[in-house]
Amino acid sequence: MSTKVETFVQIKDSRWLTALPGVEGLCQQAAAAAWHATLSEEDTYEATIVLADDNFIAQLNHDFRQQNKPTNVLSFPTDEAARLVPEGVKETPSLGDVVIAFETTQSEAPDDLADHLGHLVVHGCLHLLGYDHEADGEAANMETLEIKILAGLGITDPYLEITNN
Template identity: 45%
Template sequence: MLTDTIIEDDRWDAAGLAELAERAAQAVLARLPLDHAVEIAVMGCDDARIAVLNADFRGKPQPTNVLSWPLQELGSEEEGEEPYLPEPEDDGDAHHLGDLALAYETCAREAAEQGKTLSDHVTHLLVHGVLHLLGYDHIRDADATLMERLEVEILGNLGLSDPYREIDGPDGS
């Protein structure tokens, strides 16, 4: 398995977080030219727990949907350029890319507000988070464009729609 899922809130078990995490991570890695094993830790928690983590690591004491902690900085210094690929471990073990945490209440609320299923929204957030672990970011405009295009492609490969497409009405017009 590519992902190791830790469930701190039982609602994530019912939502199938472990399966969603594995599927999303596999889809991201299938798109990138990695030729060695990697692993990711994914934690399913609640808003209270993620608010503490967000305060501790980002100085923002409120809940958020997903947090990521890359093990190494892989982003390119050049805006809009592909990040560096992680190197294989010398001992042949899987390379740990980093950790992700998702907050149930925030994810469920956002999915409802956006008219999406929880699984589709969480899959998008997992793809987004795994890309962060691989050095993709959205701070600079060209980096955001690169990351969003890749997200849309990966989600499309999973049969999910473009989460960034603006939909004006029920028929998309």
């Protein structure tokens, strides 16, 4: 038996489809790599990736983080109690939602939107699983895991560019 997370991709901004015609598959592949690297073989969940625009994510950022600006990715993990499904109920527990903004993501990676999106999907999925980067030790652990997952997808370490600048 293997980890099974049904990953739904909801496209709220059609520019994602124009810029990356295979965007749904790309998101599902990146999410699957994150799930495979972190979840046990018995786990069965679902999660949603929402591909939106800056206006949509700016409103979420304002409502949930009191930040009056767009950001590249927001994650909304389902709390652990909500993941517990009573025995006999045929409902798959949700890990939560990852929301990614088109304009911000595109402006951060004009040359390789696909790889940057893959990184943001992995990053967001790890947040759904409780990984964080608020403290230095947590950030190092999360970045190390991201780099490993991304390497498996053929994506270069996104933190190299940050540390080399």
